[in-house]
Amino acid sequence: MPEGHTLHRLARDHHAWFAEHPLRMSSPQGRFAEVAELDGQPLIAARAIGKHLLYEFKDAWIHVHLGLFGKFRVWRSAREPRPTVRLRIEAADRILDLTGPTDCSLWGDDQVEALRERLGPDPLDPEATLHDFVTSMRRRRKAIGAALLDQKAVAGVGNVYRAELLFLSRLDPRKPSRDLTDDQLERLWSDMRRLFPLGVRTNRIITTEAKDFGKSPSKLRRDERVWVYKQASCRVCGEAIEREELGARTLYWCPSCQTS
DNA sequence: CCATCATGGATAT
């Protein structure tokens, strides 16, 4: 679940549910007990940058990073938290439980600023530009397949979108990032600008065209939503999809189509 | 019941 679109969707929902409400804040598991210091304060805003989620309060932030396992659950009536719940946010009509995040600690403005500086352009940030992206990608010495996962290069891309973006551009994942043409970088950026908002709206990663299946995007089966990620054979040429480690994650790609 | 796997990333070496 957690690529950039997930965090932006969470920020949107949590903002709608909780902003300006005084909230109960607790950490039943105890690992991030410090969040209870904000108990009773109103949430000013919830927002996402790349794969990071930030809750803004008057004098502090809560920073959430889901990692691979982090998950939110929402309840509409009272219930005991499971013992693994690391953050519980409670308003009058809703309870939000967070399990398994790598982080949900209290942050100051300086840490938030450092995070912003550390991350590359986020395609879901309206102020990010193609120029930012091109400049950033041209600075990398890595293969494009590794650079897309590097949050300092571009923020929010995860293993699924990486595979799909490379396929949509028919790019060889091993091509050095800095050797991509202007057109190739522009295609990557415009695909992210197009697909990530769709991911936020549907809460799913969809890179195929729903109309090709005669369905609405939300009706697509899991295997219809993507071109290559965890697929056995290529939708376009029928060749076997390869899987190999690149950038410390399993990359899925079509060696016969992705030669640019 | 147990092993395996997962859309991530920090840190040590």
Next chain:
DNA sequence: TATCCCTGATGGC
């Protein structure tokens, strides 16, 4: 590059 962390769904026995 290797190691570690965090949870829970799944599938094989």
